[in-house]
Amino acid sequence: MMEEPTDHPSNIGRRLEHVRQRIAAAAARCGRRADDIRLLAVSKTVPPGRVALAIQAGQTCFAENRVQELLAKAGELPDSVTWHLIGHLQGNKIRKALEVTRRIHSIDSADLARQIDRIADEQGLHIKAWLQVNVGGEDSKFGLSPEAAEVAWETLLGLPRLEWQGLMTVPPFDPDPEAVRPAFVALRQLRDRLEAAGGCRLPRLSMGMSHDYEVAIEEGATDVRVGSAIFGARAHR
Numbered sequence: 001m002m003e004e005p006t007d008h009p010s011n012i013g014r015r016l017e018h019v020r021q022r023i024a025a026a027a028a029r030c031g032r033r034a035d036d037i038r039l040l041a042v043s044k045t046v047p048p049g050r051v052a053l054a055i056q057a058g059q060t061c062f063a064e065n066r067v068q069e070l071l072a073k074a075g076e077l078p079d080s081v082t083w084h085l086i087g088h089l090q091g092n093k094i095r096k097a098l099e100v101t102r103r104i105h106s107i108d109s110a111d112l113a114r115q116i117d118r119i120a121d122e123q124g125l126h127i128k129a130w131l132q133v134n135v136g137g138e139d140s141k142f143g144l145s146p147e148a149a150e151v152a153w154e155t156l157l158g159l160p161r162l163e164w165q166g167l168m169t170v171p172p173f174d175p176d177p178e179a180v181r182p183a184f185v186a187l188r189q190l191r192d193r194l195e196a197a198g199g200c201r202l203p204r205l206s207m208g209m210s211h212d213y214e215v216a217i218e219e220g221a222t223d224v225r226v227g228s229a230i231f232g233a234r235a236h237r
């Protein structure tokens with residue numbers, strides 16, 4: 001996709017506007033309402049001062065993939081920000097994470113789901129939960145296989161403190177966004193099967209990143225996680 005030529009901080013507002021316009025256009029192409037798609041600005045590695053520029057430009061939802069960084073940034077930025085956790089969560093960091101977020105996209109095992117449920121119960125919290133599914137079957141990626149998700153679903157649905165929103169995936173990277181489309185379709189179809197099996201609603205699909213969010217929207221994404229297209233290229237992660 002088109003990028004601004006530099007990553008000077010003053011470009012953040014312009015890039016955000018550009019991404020929002022593309023989200024609206026992708027939604028219009030497939031007869032969806034732009035309002036039904038939530039843009040999560042992925043601020044990992046981005047210093048709080050630059051995140052603040054995105055807040056000034058009207059962005060309210062941000063996502064981080066590491067608990068330490070999430071806590072540090074949440075502490076420095078206004079309480080009006082809604083934080084989402086999108087990275088692998090270790091059991092010993094659940095309590096910390098719940099200090100600043102009740103929205104976890106990266107529930108990548110039944111065991112982690114049970115641990116979060118138990119701690120949320122102790123603390124009287126309800127967690128908005130996405131089950132992370134490894135649709136590409138890559139060894140390097142977290143998440144349940146689609147088959148394992150179907151097997152575990154009844155148990156997962158029975159965890160009272162987890163309010164399942166839907167599914168999340170990080171598909172295999174391909175520079176051609178069209179090549180990623182089958183992974184988005186697979187996540188949506190798994191969602192449909194889990195809804196039917198559980199007699200439940202899973203309205204949200206967390207899928208699509210900077211280079212493929214438009215295709216993800218065409219396949220039903222409701223939460224797109226966009227980092228570098230807003231904040232510029234990262235050195236790592």
Ligand SMILES: *Cc1c(COP(=O)(O)O)cnc(C)c1O
Nearest residue numbers: 042065086209210225226227228
């Ligand atoms: C980093 C990250 C993103 C955003 O990636 P970009 O390509 O910079 O948009 C989205 N989802 C997860 C889980 C990430 O770790």
